[in-house]
Amino acid sequence: MRKTHPVSLSRLIDQRHGLLDQGRRIARLNAALSRLLPAGLAGHCRVANLRDGILVLAADSPAWASRLRFHADKLLKSLNKECDLGAGRVRTIVVPAAALPTRRPIPRKPISSHTARLIEQCADGIGDPALQAALRRLARRSRV
Numbered sequence: 001m002r003k004t005h006p007v008s009l010s011r012l013i014d015q016r017h018g019l020l021d022q023g024r025r026i027a028r029l030n031a032a033l034s035r036l037l038p039a040g041l042a043g044h045c046r047v048a049n050l051r052d053g054i055l056v057l058a059a060d061s062p063a064w065a066s067r068l069r070f071h072a073d074k075l076l077k078s079l080n081k082e083c084d085l086g087a088g089r090v091r092t093i094v095v096p097a098a099a100l101p102t103r104r105p106i107p108r109k110p111i112s113s114h115t116a117r118l119i120e121q122c123a124d125g126i127g128d129p130a131l132q133a134a135l136r137r138l139a140r141r142s143r144v
Contacts, residue, residue, distance in 0.1 A: 025050065029083055033057070036078050041067055048093060055079065055087040060097040068092050108141060116142030 029047040037045060045068050048058040055076060059065035072090040079085050111119075116139040123135035 022050075025083075029055075029079065029085075032079055032082055033075070036075055037068075037071060041071070048095065050085065050087060053086060053088045054091050055085060055089070056091045056093060058093050058095040060095060062094050065092045065094045111138075111142050113142045116140070 026047050026049070029050065033045065033047055034042040041064065044061070044064040045057055045059045047055065049056040057068055057072070057075075059068050069092050072092065076085075076087060076090050080087060119135050119139040123132045123139065126132040126135065
């Protein structure tokens with residue numbers, strides 16, 4: 001087992017291969033991966049990590065992971081060439097879609113009828129049609 005020592009957050013971010021660099025690199029790899037995979041498969045797979053010469057690909061189910069494994073060698077060659085990975089192996093893992101972080105929609109809060117009237121009055125005095133239309137849409141969010 002490898003011993004780890006506490007590292008300051010600023011050091012992690014500032015290091016040559018710190019968190020920020022690693023995140024950017026994985027984002028570039030994900031973009032390349034989605035271009036290289038067939039359309040149906042690309043929506044179910046992503047790059048999870050790149051460490052110690054091992055490219056870790058995550059699929060959202062065992063079925064998709066199995067399909068991904070068929071493409072692993074070709075992907076490794078293409079990604080090594082396109083993104084200068086230096087990876088020698090691919091490891092495929094399953095991360096169920098429910099375990100992936102999801103974006104929750106921000107609930108829209110209604111505005112008071114008084115505020116809606118003020119926004120409507122403001123829209124009446126605006127000369128830009130696009131801004132005027134946006135203000136009128138906003139005013140329609142009032143409580144009735």
